[in-house]
Every structure is written in C-alpha cells, then in structure tokens.
Amino acid sequence: MTAVSPIRTDIPARIDRLPWSRFHLLVVIALGITWVLDGLEVTIIGSIGPMLTHPGTLALTDQDIGTIAAWYVAGAVAGALLFGWMTDRFGRRSIFYTTIGVYIVGVLATAFAWDFWSFALARALTGFGIGGEYAAINSAIDELMPARLRGRIALFINGSYWAGAAAGAGASLPLLSGTFVSVDTGWRLGFGIGAVFGICILALRRFVPESPRWQVTHGLAEEAEHTTRTIEDQVRRSVASALPPAGRVLTIHPRRVFGFGLIVRAMLTRHPGRSALALALMVAQAFLYNSVFFTYGLVLTRFHAVPAGHVGAYILPLTLGNFLGPICLGPLFDTIGRKPMIAGTYAVAGALxxxxxxxxxxxxxxxxxxxxxxxxxxxxxxxxASSAYLTASEIFPLETRAMAIALFYALGTLLGGVTAPALFGWLIGTGDMWLVAYGYLFAAGLMIGAAICEVILGVEAAGRPLEDVAAPLSEH
Structure with a gap:
C-alpha cells in the first residue's frame, strides 16, 4: 500500500524518558500475567500427567502424555504465527483481547475432555491462545516500557511464568489427593484454575492502551499523540513532578500495511545474523524446558518410584529457582549488558x-x-530463556516486531519444543536411564551452542531506545 505523508515525531523518546509509575505497573500486571498462565498450563500437565494414566481418569499411556504436550506446543506455534501477523497488521490491543478469549475456551474444553483426542485437541486450542499472546504482549510491553528499564522488566515478566508454575504444582497436591474431591474431578478443576485467571485478565486489560509507536508507524498520528498524552498525564499524576524533556525526533514514512515480503526481507536480508541468533536462543531454551517440565513427572514415577499424587511436591521447588533467577539476575542485563549476560547464562546452564x-x-x-x-x-x-524472548523482541524493526517474535518462537518451539516432550516421552518409556541422560546431554549442547552464537552475533541493546537498536522500516 502507498505510504502516506511523512510524520516527524518524538513519541518514542517521550515514552522512553518516562519515570516508573503506576501506569507501568498496571501494564506489567495486565499483560505480564500471560506468562503466569503459560506456567500454570505447562506445570499442571506435568504434575497431573502421571495421574491421567490411571484407569479411573483418562487411562493414557506415558507416550500419550508426551504426545499431548507436543499438541499443546504445536497449537502455540500456530497461534504465534497467525496472531503475530495480525498484531503487526491490526495493532497490539485488539489482538491481546482475542488471544486471551481463545485461551479461556481451550482451557475450559480441557477440563471437560473424555479421551485422548478430546484432551489433545483442547490442549492444542489452549496453546493456540497462549502462542498468540506471546507476540502481542511482548510487542506491547517493549514499546510501552522506558528503555533504561526494558531488560529487567522483560526478564521479570517472563520469570512470572514460574509463579504460574508454582500455582499449578501447588494446586495439584490437594486436587489429586482424593481427600476433598475424587481424583477424576480434581484434575479437571486444576485446569479450571486457568479459566478463572483468564476471565480476571479480561477485566484488567481494558486499562492498557494501544502502542503509540505502532499507531504512528501506521499513519495514525493523531491517535498516537492522544495515547501518548494520556499516558504522560497518568504518569505525571502518579509521580507528582514534571517530566524530563524528550530527546530524539524521528521522521517516519508510515504505511497502513507492511507486506509480508517486506517483513521477511527485513529479517533475512537486512538482519540475517540477528535472525540466526534469535533462532539459536529460542531453540535451545525451548528444548531444555519442554524436555524437562512436560515429562519430569514421568521421570519421578518411573525412575524414583514417586507416587503420582506426590509429583507436584517435587515440581514446586523447581518453580522457586526459576522465579528467582530473572529477579536476581535481571538488573544485570541492563547494567553489565545483554551480550555478556546472555552468553554467560546460556553457557553456565549448559555446563551444569x-x-x-x-x-x-x-x-x-x-x-x-x-x-x-x-x-x-x-x-x-x-x-x-527470558533473554531469548527479550532478544527476539528488541533487535528487529518495530514494524516487524510481533511477526519476528512469533516466527522465532514458532521455529524455536517446532525445532525444540515440539520434539522434546515427544522424544523424552519415548526415552523415559524405554526405562533406560542412560538414554534419558543422552537426551539431557543433547539439551546441554544446544545451550552451549547458543552461548557461542551470542558471543559472535549478539547485539548490545542495554539502555538503548528500540529505534537505535533497529531503525524502523518506516524511517527510511
């Protein structure tokens, strides 16, 4: 589509110079809750999975559990690709309402599943909504947060995944104990928790505005100015002081629509090294996490003779380490820098x-x-792992941001996330501990390889405006 008249704007600089306020906290809560939901979904299936093999529930096999996990991830991949494209085309705000609605329907369908296929299809629909959330939410958060805080906020939000994981593991204990409700009813109620969370999120998100960065690049200059002034007024009232002056002014050549070909060329022709880096980081973390968390319950019951109803007690401590990592290490990604911290965390995790x-x-x-x-x-x-999502969301031009997140999440998840649970379900089913160990060694190699990619191809984005890290396509 033909571009409209050029626009000179200081909106990105005005957003970046804002002090932390209640507005930013509200955005983090309303949008960041997505990771809580994903953590809940992944961990509750890991905790409940062994119980679903019992005749009194769905009578699934170990291989079925791994395959169903792959269905969830495959749904997330499809959702990320579709909604990623729609997010760049139609805006962040409209899509993150749609995706949470899809998630609610999927998780309710899961609670009423009666056999393998109904359960697998419901899990795929749940993943479809969650995958769509990633593109819309990461884009909106990066574009609404001040540049100097973007790294730690992104890592904290991604780390909140583990608050959901803790909720899933903790909820599984009383629900599967048989003390309060039957086991067959208990696992269904476990998935119902996600639907309750989702409905609450719908109410919170009405306070989150559209990204003014997206508005201005799509020719909606008046709407972008109104949105930015509204945000500034909220921040000014919250901090009760004058705002610092804005900096850089951009000249934007906006378009209503940026063709898919233009987006792909930006990622593969203009930034091929960045594309390779984002893919390496995504594949490594996806394989590691999906190999462990979708099947750890099976490892515990098969190799350590842990009763199926007690699996949640072992998964719950894992969520603590995962939650504390981004909180404790997150600020270092803004102070020490992206490259040393990303490479270091991947390498250390792989070696361990x-x-x-x-x-x-x-x-x-x-x-x-x-x-x-x-x-x-x-x-x-x-x-x-959190830094992988941060990398994919900040090293590409604004007009391609949601699609870049979706594409590399999808590719990383297909190559690492879909294969891992199915592979480890089979490895665990053999009963051979060394075969499972070889799977862990392969995951370690992927993590160390990703660290090397970061050293060679990494982009230092700490404290830099998004427009400096990757110039908007519409600026040219």
Whole structure:
C-alpha cells in the first residue's frame, strides 16, 4: 500500500524518558500475567500427567502424555504465527483481547475432555491462545516500557511464568489427593484454575492502551499523540513532578500495511545474523524446558518410584529457582549488558546440565537430589530463556516486531519444543536411564551452542531506545 505523508515525531523518546509509575505497573500486571498462565498450563500437565494414566481418569499411556504436550506446543506455534501477523497488521490491543478469549475456551474444553483426542485437541486450542499472546504482549510491553528499564522488566515478566508454575504444582497436591474431591474431578478443576485467571485478565486489560509507536508507524498520528498524552498525564499524576524533556525526533514514512515480503526481507536480508541468533536462543531454551517440565513427572514415577499424587511436591521447588533467577539476575542485563549476560547464562546452564546428565545416567541422584540440581540449573537457565524472548523482541524493526517474535518462537518451539516432550516421552518409556541422560546431554549442547552464537552475533541493546537498536522500516 502507498505510504502516506511523512510524520516527524518524538513519541518514542517521550515514552522512553518516562519515570516508573503506576501506569507501568498496571501494564506489567495486565499483560505480564500471560506468562503466569503459560506456567500454570505447562506445570499442571506435568504434575497431573502421571495421574491421567490411571484407569479411573483418562487411562493414557506415558507416550500419550508426551504426545499431548507436543499438541499443546504445536497449537502455540500456530497461534504465534497467525496472531503475530495480525498484531503487526491490526495493532497490539485488539489482538491481546482475542488471544486471551481463545485461551479461556481451550482451557475450559480441557477440563471437560473424555479421551485422548478430546484432551489433545483442547490442549492444542489452549496453546493456540497462549502462542498468540506471546507476540502481542511482548510487542506491547517493549514499546510501552522506558528503555533504561526494558531488560529487567522483560526478564521479570517472563520469570512470572514460574509463579504460574508454582500455582499449578501447588494446586495439584490437594486436587489429586482424593481427600476433598475424587481424583477424576480434581484434575479437571486444576485446569479450571486457568479459566478463572483468564476471565480476571479480561477485566484488567481494558486499562492498557494501544502502542503509540505502532499507531504512528501506521499513519495514525493523531491517535498516537492522544495515547501518548494520556499516558504522560497518568504518569505525571502518579509521580507528582514534571517530566524530563524528550530527546530524539524521528521522521517516519508510515504505511497502513507492511507486506509480508517486506517483513521477511527485513529479517533475512537486512538482519540475517540477528535472525540466526534469535533462532539459536529460542531453540535451545525451548528444548531444555519442554524436555524437562512436560515429562519430569514421568521421570519421578518411573525412575524414583514417586507416587503420582506426590509429583507436584517435587515440581514446586523447581518453580522457586526459576522465579528467582530473572529477579536476581535481571538488573544485570541492563547494567553489565545483554551480550555478556546472555552468553554467560546460556553457557553456565549448559555446563551444569551436562554434569547432571552424567549423575543421572550413573543413577547417583535421588528424587530430591535431582530436584535440587534442577533448581540450581533453572535459576540460571530461566534468566537465559527470558533473554531469548527479550532478544527476539528488541533487535528487529518495530514494524516487524510481533511477526519476528512469533516466527522465532514458532521455529524455536517446532525445532525444540515440539520434539522434546515427544522424544523424552519415548526415552523415559524405554526405562533406560542412560538414554534419558543422552537426551539431557543433547539439551546441554544446544545451550552451549547458543552461548557461542551470542558471543559472535549478539547485539548490545542495554539502555538503548528500540529505534537505535533497529531503525524502523518506516524511517527510511
């Protein structure tokens, strides 16, 4: 479509210079809750999965559990691609309402599943909504947060995944105990928790505006100015002081629509090294996390003789390490810098995982010993994984941001996330501890390889405006 008249704007600089306020906190809560939901979904299936193999529930096999996990991830991939394109085309705000609605329908359908296929299809629909959330939410958050705080906020939000994971693991204990409700009713109520969260999110999101950065690049200059002034008024009232002056002024050549070909060329022709980096980071973290968290319940029951109803007690501590990692290490991504912290966390996590793989292969770990090892690994790996999403969301031009997030999430998840649970479901089913250990070693190699990619191809984005990290396509 033909571009409209050029626009000179200081809106990105005005957003970046804002002090932290209640407005930013509201955005973080209303949008960041997505990761809580994803953590809830992934962990509750890991905790409840072994119980679903019992005749009194769905009578699934170990392989079924791994396959269903792959269905969820495949749905997330499809949702990310479709809604990623729609987010860049129609805006952030309209899409993050749609995706949460899809999630609610999917999780309610899961609670009423009656066999393998109904359960698998419901999980795919749930993943479809969650995958769409990633593109819309990451885009909106990056574009609404001040540049100097973007790294730590992004890592904290991604780390909130583990608050949901803790809720999923904790909820599974009373729901599967058989004390309060039957086990078959309990696992269904476990998935119903997500629907309740989703409905609450719908109410919160009405306070979140459209991204003024998206508005101005799509020719909506008046709407962008109104949105920015509204945000500034809210921040000014919150901090009760004058706002600092804005800086850089951009000349934008906006378009209503940026063709898919233009987006792909920007990622593959203009920024091929950045594309390779984003893919490497996404594949490594997706394989690691999906290999462990979708099937750890099976490892505990098969190799450590942990009763199926007690699995949540072992998964719950893992969420603590994962949650604390981004919180404790997140500020360093803004102060020390992106490149050293991303490379360092990936490398350390990979080295620790290799060590645990050998301990597991030699049967030197108890159930709690292995859980403690995972806590240490995931303290570091959770910061690494969060930085993968941060990298994909900030190193590409604004007009391609949601599609870039969606594309690299989808590719990383297809290559790492879909294959991992299905592969480990089969490896665990063999009963051979060394085969499972080899799977862990492969995951360790991916993490170390991603660290090397960051050293070679990484982009230092700490404290820099998004428009400096990657110039908008509409600026040219």
């Amino acid at each position: 995982l290799a060590g645990v793989a050998f301990l597991f292969g030699f049967d030197m770990l108890s159930a709690w010993g292995q859980t403690l090892c995972w806590m240490v690994i995931f303290f570091v790996a959770s910061a690494a």
